[in-house]
Amino acid sequence: MSLALKARKVGLRLLEAIPTVIGILVVCFLLTRALPGDPAAYFAGPMADAESIEQVRRNLGLDQPLPVQFVNYVTDLLTGNLGMAISTGQPVVAELATRLPASLELTLGALLLSFLIAVPLGVMAATRPNTWVDHLCRFLVTAGVSLPTFFTGLALMYIFYYLLGWAPAPMGRIDMMYLPPETVTGFYTIDTLIAGDWETFRAAIAQMALPLITLALFTLAPIARMTRAAMLQTLGSEFVRTARAAGLNGRRVLVTYAFRNALLPVVTTLGMVFSFLLGANVLVEKVFAWPGIGSFAVEALVVSDYAAVQGFVLSMALLFVLLNLLIDVIYTLIDPRVGEES
Amino acid sequence: MTIPLLDVQHLSVDFATRNGTVRAIDDISLVVGKGETLGIVGESGSGKSVTSYAVMRILDRAGRIAGGRITYGGMALHKARERDMRDIRGREISMVFQNPRAALNPIRRIGQQVADVLVQHSQATRGNAREKAVEMLRAVKIRDPEQRYDAYPFELSGGMCQRVVIAIALACRPRLLIADEPTTGLDVTTQKAVMDLIVDLTREYDMSTILITHDLGLAAAYCDRLVVMEKGRIVEANGSAELFHGAREAYTRQLLQATPRIDSEVRDLLPAALRATAMPLPETHDVGEPLLTVKGLKKQFGKPGADNGHLAVQDLSFTIREGESLGLVGESGCGKSTTSAMVMRLLDTTGGAIEFLGEDIAAIPAAKFAAHPLRGKLQMVFQDPTDSLNPRWSAAQSIGDPLQRLASHMNRQQREARILELAALVGLPVNLLDRFPHQLSGGQKARVGIARAIALDPRLLILDEPTAALDVSVQAIVLNLLEDLKHRLGMSYLFISHDLNVVRLLCDRIMVMQNGAIVEEGNARQLLAAPATDYTRTLLAAIPHPPQAAAND
Numbered sequence: 001m002s003l004a005l006k007a008r009k010v011g012l013r014l015l016e017a018i019p020t021v022i023g024i025l026v027v028c029f030l031l032t033r034a035l036p037g038d039p040a041a042y043f044a045g046p047m048a049d050a051e052s053i054e055q056v057r058r059n060l061g062l063d064q065p066l067p068v069q070f071v072n073y074v075t076d077l078l079t080g081n082l083g084m085a086i087s088t089g090q091p092v093v094a095e096l097a098t099r100l101p102a103s104l105e106l107t108l109g110a111l112l113l114s115f116l117i118a119v120p121l122g123v124m125a126a127t128r129p130n131t132w133v134d135h136l137c138r139f140l141v142t143a144g145v146s147l148p149t150f151f152t153g154l155a156l157m158y159i160f161y162y163l164l165g166w167a168p169a170p171m172g173r174i175d176m177m178y179l180p181p182e183t184v185t186g187f188y189t190i191d192t193l194i195a196g197d198w199e200t201f202r203a204a205i206a207q208m209a210l211p212l213i214t215l216a217l218f219t220l221a222p223i224a225r226m227t228r229a230a231m232l233q234t235l236g237s238e239f240v241r242t243a244r245a246a247g248l249n250g251r252r253v254l255v256t257y258a259f260r261n262a263l264l265p266v267v268t269t270l271g272m273v274f275s276f277l278l279g280a281n282v283l284v285e286k287v288f289a290w291p292g293i294g295s296f297a298v299e300a301l302v303v304s305d306y307a308a309v310q311g312f313v314l315s316m317a318l319l320f321v322l323l324n325l326l327i328d329v330i331y332t333l334i335d336p337r338v339g340e341e342s
Numbered sequence: 343m344t345i346p347l348l349d350v351q352h353l354s355v356d357f358a359t360r361n362g363t364v365r366a367i368d369d370i371s372l373v374v375g376k377g378e379t380l381g382i383v384g385e386s387g388s389g390k391s392v393t394s395y396a397v398m399r400i401l402d403r404a405g406r407i408a409g410g411r412i413t414y415g416g417m418a419l420h421k422a423r424e425r426d427m428r429d430i431r432g433r434e435i436s437m438v439f440q441n442p443r444a445a446l447n448p449i450r451r452i453g454q455q456v457a458d459v460l461v462q463h464s465q466a467t468r469g470n471a472r473e474k475a476v477e478m479l480r481a482v483k484i485r486d487p488e489q490r491y492d493a494y495p496f497e498l499s500g501g502m503c504q505r506v507v508i509a510i511a512l513a514c515r516p517r518l519l520i521a522d523e524p525t526t527g528l529d530v531t532t533q534k535a536v537m538d539l540i541v542d543l544t545r546e547y548d549m550s551t552i553l554i555t556h557d558l559g560l561a562a563a564y565c566d567r568l569v570v571m572e573k574g575r576i577v578e579a580n581g582s583a584e585l586f587h588g589a590r591e592a593y594t595r596q597l598l599q600a601t602p603r604i605d606s607e608v609r610d611l612l613p614a615a616l617r618a619t620a621m622p623l624p625e626t627h628d629v630g631e632p633l634l635t636v637k638g639l640k641k642q643f644g645k646p647g648a649d650n651g652h653l654a655v656q657d658l659s660f661t662i663r664e665g666e667s668l669g670l671v672g673e674s675g676c677g678k679s680t681t682s683a684m685v686m687r688l689l690d691t692t693g694g695a696i697e698f699l700g701e702d703i704a705a706i707p708a709a710k711f712a713a714h715p716l717r718g719k720l721q722m723v724f725q726d727p728t729d730s731l732n733p734r735w736s737a738a739q740s741i742g743d744p745l746q747r748l749a750s751h752m753n754r755q756q757r758e759a760r761i762l763e764l765a766a767l768v769g770l771p772v773n774l775l776d777r778f779p780h781q782l783s784g785g786q787k788a789r790v791g792i793a794r795a796i797a798l799d800p801r802l803l804i805l806d807e808p809t810a811a812l813d814v815s816v817q818a819i820v821l822n823l824l825e826d827l828k829h830r831l832g833m834s835y836l837f838i839s840h841d842l843n844v845v846r847l848l849c850d851r852i853m854v855m856q857n858g859a860i861v862e863e864g865n866a867r868q869l870l871a872a873p874a875t876d877y878t879r880t881l882l883a884a885i886p887h888p889p890q891a892a893a894n895d
Contacts, residue, residue, distance in 0.1 A: 129403075242437075246432040246510050247431035257450075260447075336496075
């Protein structure tokens with residue numbers, strides 16, 4: 001397939017994301033309106049009387065019919081205004097801007113770590129069935145799916161912080177002794193490297209290690225399992241037999257013929273795993289007092305802070321769309337057959 | 343005789359299965375001389391492929407060589423190290439496989455796959471691999487090899503893919519080529535092209551060949567000597583012509599008999615014991631009123647009116663009368679399956695009329711036809727007996743399904759009685775009715791498929807290559823069953839196939855189709871005896887011609 005055709009396919013896939021985004025806006029808006037509790041009463045505070053609550057309601061535009069509110073909401077969105085978070089008194093946009101990188105750093109880091117461990121593990125398990133590697137793979141997969149993240153988080157904390165004292169106090173993104181690096185990407189690990197501050201970099205990594213391992217253990221399971229299954233399938237396929245019969249060496253058969261084909265379903269799995277991760281993130285952030293978007297959302301929900309919840313749901317949904325888009329684009333690029341069947 | 347190129351002595355291969363060890367190959371011996379072509383013939387499960395895998399040492403994990411010796415050019419392959427085997431595979435001995443599309447890496451450019459082998463065996467460097475691979479693609483007669491180098495397997499036809507597989511196998515000029523069912527699933531014309539290519543190239547490169555096939559006719563046409571295998575043992579080995587005309591063993595004779603020839607009748611295919619008990623076929627049979635009349639049938643794929651719209655079927659007209667069987671023959675892509683899907687009302691037409699039992703069913707949308715009263719009168723037997731059965735349904739459930747859906751007047755007892763009746767009709771033992779498809783043999787599954795199709799007393803049965811996936815001896819029995827059912831139940835057949843020899847056995851009339859149009863139509867015997875068009879002649883010529891009597895050689 002020519003490059004131009006691929007580019008067109010990718011472009012079309014990008015366009016397809018637009019209706020999804022519109023749908024998200026509608027659902028996100030309606031969902032927060034369906035939350036129990038009266039936001040106007042919260043905004044006005046516990047001392048307010050009926051009249052001032054009414055005043056707040058008018059100020060917030062909550063007395064208007066839903067369609068009008070929706071139009072206002074979308075107009076605000078277009079100007080980058082997501083409203084004020086009651087719980088912190090900050091604009092929601094500002095909250096998200098500082099907290100989203102913290103969550104993303106954790107999530108992407110965990111995804112990368114588990115990918116780096118799970119894929120070789122799955123490949124080794126598939127090429128050496130019923131050996132210790134295969135059993136180890138099976139053990140990790142079972143452990144990964146059966147242990148809840150808050151438990152692994154607490155257990156790791158107990159062992160490595162409380163008993164052994166290897167890990168720093170599980171309080172936020174960086175030890176109090178250090179100053180956060182100057183914000184470039186919002187990822188402390190990257191920002192410290194840009195600043196060339198090795199010591200802070202090490203501190204940030206140390207702080208991140210336990211939550212990262214917790215999340216990675218959780219995502220290891222589906223990736224390793226999928227890799228193993230996909231590898232077993234491609235290794236048993238007829239084209240691998242052809243490659244062997246042609247005398248290609250083991251490495252070439254394994255990598256170019258079996259693994260590249262096995263990677264296709266694994267890439268699809270990655271998208272799914274990422275969405276599990278975002279869900280698991282909320283709990284892990286709570287356990288490790290990580291100042292991410294997940295813990296922010298939980299707090300906002302508890303106090304019925306609709307602007308904050310709306311902002312959270314919207315940003316998460318957009319992240320999902322973006323990620324699925326990315327996976328699809330990668331898939332289109334690595335599999336020449338995509339879209340040819342129709 | 344000088345030292346043979348390949349010498350297999352007393353080879354046995356075991357497979358470890360859940361139910362203990364199974365001996366797949368039991369004490370076989372064969373030799374292949376330099377420049378010789380040996381055919382290994384057998385039905386599924388005979389161990390013919392396992393033999394070749396053992397020689398190449400590419401048995402899967404469960405299989406192991408239990409005994410015997412494999413000597414190739416003085417080297418003991420049965421105890422060679424994996425590293426040494428790797429240098430032998432592709433460099434000394436190569437293989438061409440069945441199902442060429444699956445045999446190629448789906449996401450790697452075909453040229454690169456050829457280049458991989460060249461580089462592996464130091465026949466090319468990274469620098470000139472492309473050039474050499476293109477040269478090899480040209481040698482296997484792929485048009486525009488420079489452009490094709492960058493194609494992916496899914497962009498090529500089955501025949502073209504097989505040429506690429508051959509290019510991979512022959513790239514390093516091995517001395518022995520093992521071709522394992524290289525043409526199964528390909529059209530007769532493509533089969534001929536591929537086989538001729540293999541013969542030409544192996545002769546040009548002065549190679550020996552082992553041709554593994556279930557088709558005795560093909561093997562006899564292309565091989566010097568034949569080995570017939572059954573259940574892991576060699577039954578008979580002899581020169582092709584000698585074996586073809588004077589088989590000594592009963593099994594070989596039965597296999598020969600079951601292979602349709604240009605002059606055989608459907609009853610001739612059966613083994614003598616079955617032939618004796620078969621019901622006599624009427625000398626002539628009358629055809630009645632037109633049952634199906636197709637007029638100006640058209641099918642366009644792609645957007646209507648668009649430039650890239652492809653007219654798969656163009657202006658097709660034909661009639662099938664009561665009790666008549668019509669054969670529809672053509673190569674893959676000629677539109678025969680599209681035609682059958684439209685007649686079957688599985689696919690909407692672009693234009694034209696399909697009049698069945700006096701009603702124009704082309705006007706009924708395909709999606710609605712499933713609930714139409716005429717659905718039961720128009721049924722189909724599919725190509726793959728395994729894939730066309732629900733794996734989670736027992737044979738009885740599969741046969742009973744059309745009754746349950748379309749014969750609403752029947753109660754449970756009546757349905758059960760009817761299932762038993764149908765099983766008896768198609769010769770399916772009653773105790774097999776509770777079994778699931780994976781517990782049935784190919785022939786038994788074919789019977790289930792036929793029983794299901796005739797459950798509602800159809801007037802017209804569409805047979806879409808109903809025996810293509812079956813062994814010849816099973817094909818013989820299924821073809822005879824279909825012939826019996828036609829006379830007993832008075833059905834009409836539309837028989838679709840690319841194999842003229844098979845179509846002729848069952849059909850009164852034959853239509854030859856090419857590029858969505860009919861090129862020739864006529865009485866089956868006359869059409870085969872004196873084809874009017876070049877295309878039909880090409881199809882006929884492509885059928886493998888076994889050697890004539892030994893005296894002619």
